[in-house]
Amino acid sequence: MPISHDLDLNRRDLMVGGGTLAALTAVPAVVQAQPSPAGAPTLMKVSLTVNGQSHDLEIDTRTTLLDALREHLHLTGSKKGCDHGQCGACTVTIDDRRVNSCLTLAIMNEGMEITTIEGLGTPGNLHPMQEAFIRHDGYQCGYCTPGQICSGVAVLSEIKAGIPSHVTSDLTQPITLSEAEIRERMSGNICRCGAYSNIVEAMTEVAGRQG
DSSP states (O other), rough: HHHHHHHHHEEEEEHHHHHHHHHHHHHHHHHSSOOOOOOOOOEEEEEEEEEEEEEEEEETOOHHHIIIIIISSSTTTTTTTSSSSSSSEEEEEEEEEEEEGSSBBBGGGSSSSOOOOOOOOOTTTTOOHHHHHHHHHHOOOOOOOOHHHHHHHHHHHHHHOOOOOOOOOOTSSSOOOOOHHHHHHTTTTTOOOOOOHHHHHHHHHHHHOOO
16 A cells, blocks of 8 residues: 555656646747847948939838838839739839839849839820720729839830740740730739739730830
């Protein structure tokens, strides 16, 4: 009997001790999961050329081009959609190349020509792509439209310059403007309204007028 009683005590002590050890072991993991303080921002002077005008800014080095455009220059045409470079709503052109402005830092684009939707046309003098989007109802809710139009202008320039895409069948021949080429090149610009066919029609019209 005494031996059995001692075994019960040892078993109970072991369970209590094991539970305590497990709890203590879990504490550091919880502490490590806490985010560390961001720290003071590092400011840097940068000169950005946007829509033909030079702007001198002093911004946090972590500021994206999209946030610089919207929050510092108050050019709110470029939209913040996913903020991960997946929807294309923030598309602008940099030296005539389309870029997701949420994925590039503002300080990386000093000395480059940045064009936003505000720089393509004005209410009284619309860009041909803007006019075509209106005629073909390629905008609907309008949220993604600035990125769609900027990307569309760049896409037609790519095709005219002979830059191939994943659906280009013959790399030795001039690229033929086709629905497949337009849809492939515009696939990074998402439209939740589903106005894709209207967008293709608008771009095809502009390409025909340019040709």
